[in-house]
Amino acid sequence: AQSVTQLGSHVSVSEGALVLLRCNYSSSVPPYLFWYVQYPNQGLQLLLKYTTGATLVKGINGFEAEFKKSETSFHLTKPSAHMSDAAEYFCAVSEGGGSQGNLIFGKGTKLSVKP
């Protein structure tokens, strides 16, 4: 069965600092991987996704993630944090290689940005 582990339930960075949110996955089939962001009292917004092809994926709002098969990782990064990046971030893997309708989510990482 697939699973997702996000290291660190809370991450705090200063404005302008590097953001690094860690995600490791377990999958018996080639995974489809996703990062979603959730702002308070809102639903989930897709930041970026990896399906096949280029392992460095660029998303919205300056975020990017690199798929590393050997490390089973899909860490999310942003070179310079903004106050508006404060939110909760979820890494997810698509069960069943993409055709199934369910995403397996990590527990989430809450990002705080200090001025």
Next chain:
Amino acid sequence: KAGVTQTPRYLIKTRGQQVTLSCSPISGHRSVSWYQQTPGQGLQFLFEYFSETQRNKGNFPGRFSGRQFSNSRSEMNVSTLELGDSALYLCASRSIPLQYNEQFFGPGTRLTVL
């Protein structure tokens, strides 16, 4: 194009009651999935519907059910509510379930069970 809409946004019920939540997918999307989000368990998949048929189901008791209409709108129902059913219920839509899972989420319905 309008996004996924969910109604109502907030609900308060008491134990033992039942509740129905509604989800309207993005126009042209035919697949709808439902998720439950709680502080303890995180985000958990409930079920997915496509062409009015349930394609996949998560590990939830039979009190949780759903359906999809011919216009792709979906409803989920929870009967005999328990305190532990208090959660944010998220609906997500995608065009067809034959491609990678780019799901678009609605704002959710916050259910409180007293």
